Amino acid sequence: MVEVAVFAVAAAACLVGAIGVVLSRNPVHAALMLVMTLFGIAVLFVAQQAHFIAAVQVIVYAGAIVVLFLFVIMLLGVDRAAELSMGALPAQRWTAAAFGLGGAAVLIWLVAAVDRLFKGAKSLALETAGLTDAGAGSDPTDYVADVSALARSLFSDYVYAFELTSLLLIVAVIGTVILARRSGYGGSQHNGNASEAAKAETSSEAGQ
């Protein structure tokens, strides 16, 4: 009963936020709607006993990434009356509709496939973290075991993926710094802004 209520409220927040992101005419309002969606997802994670993922969701996505979106919106000054009057590309609507329908079809197929796969299994998170046989299921409030299980699978089974991701982020940071420096020689004002944005971006990646 409580779970259904929590799910209903969180899912409603997610959906309202997601629709709001698309429909808001003001970029800042759209970013705030995105925050609402992220919070809804965090609540859903908590409802699944994935407390750590929920905290990381709030700290990294709501706390760093969307703050950066807002930061860029403020620095570029596109906040009031967004300039979207540029005409649509030829056949853009039809292409967008086709891709949207294709995406929806893939999503429905994925949900059905995952549903079939994990029917009867306890939970996806427990399965991947290898907790089912670790004996940690004896006490659901003993959370330390969960965090260390997550760390163990991240640094043993998935260590290559983990290291490649961090390499990717470093490449992105260095690329940003180089681009910011190269474009900055023309005007002094722009240089300052760009390097500041690059700095802020580095921090979000450090947060991850």
Place this chain on the structure above:
Amino acid sequence: MTGDPLFADGVDWGDIAVMGVKVVVAFAALLVATMFMIWFERKLISDMQHRIGPNVAGPWGLLQAFADGVKFFFKEDLRPANADPLVFRLAPYISAVTAFVAFAIVPVGGVFAAEPGRQGTVTLFGKETILQVADPPVGILLLLAMSSVAVYGVMLAGWSSGSKYPLIGSVRASAQAISYEAALGMSVVAVVIVAGSLSTQSIVASQAGGVNTWLLLTTGIVPFLVFLISATAELNRPPFDLVEAEQELVGGFHTEYSSIRFALFFLAEFMNVITMSAIMVTLFFGGPAGPVFFGWTWLWPTVWFLAKVVAFLFMFVWFRATLPRLRYDQLMSLGWKVLIPVMLFWLMFLGLVQLAGVQGWNRIWVFIAAAIGFALGWALLAAALRAAKRNSVDDDVEALPTHTAGRS
């Protein structure tokens, strides 16, 4: 073992009542403490500057904060014509709510013992419970989550005011908060590595064996210093108060706010100072740990906790009275070029020491290896900084000859 023993045997109405009492008491205590803090800061800073300070309302001016609060309630609530109505109203609530929620994870009392078992519990109305509002499984991460959400309050307040000084103030504030959050988070990680738990309850329990088990010493002081500096920056307290530098930005992000909305920002700011002091006591100074003498044994830990928090509050006021404000580039280079590299090294060092303890390696070799690693990393960083400095001087000479005249 984390979690509140209150809910160990199912939930009944008595549990809910105890929980409600705890929430209301924490809320009221924080409000009263904020009013005390405002009086404390004004009185102390006037003592340090050889002034009298507030002395009219009540004995020693104690009711001054109360009088200010009443005045705020009855002032007219102004909203600039350019402001974004919805966001302008939303921003103060984000600031105030996050300030309240972050305090929920602080254990404010209870007797902790070095041996394992139920820790820091008291009995309220025949129910065994812990003296903190909540002990969530993510524990100390809630603080980081709340401090990163609190950025929205400041940022949106500045943006939605539709005025240039608040906007500059809020851009400064968000850049500063994001920069120092990394260092703050890493010093929390150092505590978590050594204490072995995210829960504040377990972190306090791991420091119950006397002063030499306090995490201040077992993490090697450096994380505490980094935490202290970054917490001061996160709080926008002097010497890091560029966000509301009066000489440049009028009042910073809350320039356009008045009446009760301004009071909410003010409240959130002072409440955050109290929360950060309490978190520092919890993470590094044993929380409510201290000798228990006589009489009510359950009261002494709370007394010790309050004494430690007041010591930190005194220190924050002392900072404000003593230290001049940093320049913006100094602020950024302190955060990015000093605190984060130092903390990264210290994290690896602590991890190595922990590993050495598990594997039974010789401590001396570990320290030698760490020293060599530190020297190499420091040399690399110094070389990179020197190169960056050389390049940036070239840039300045090309692009802004007048601006840099005074800098070198």
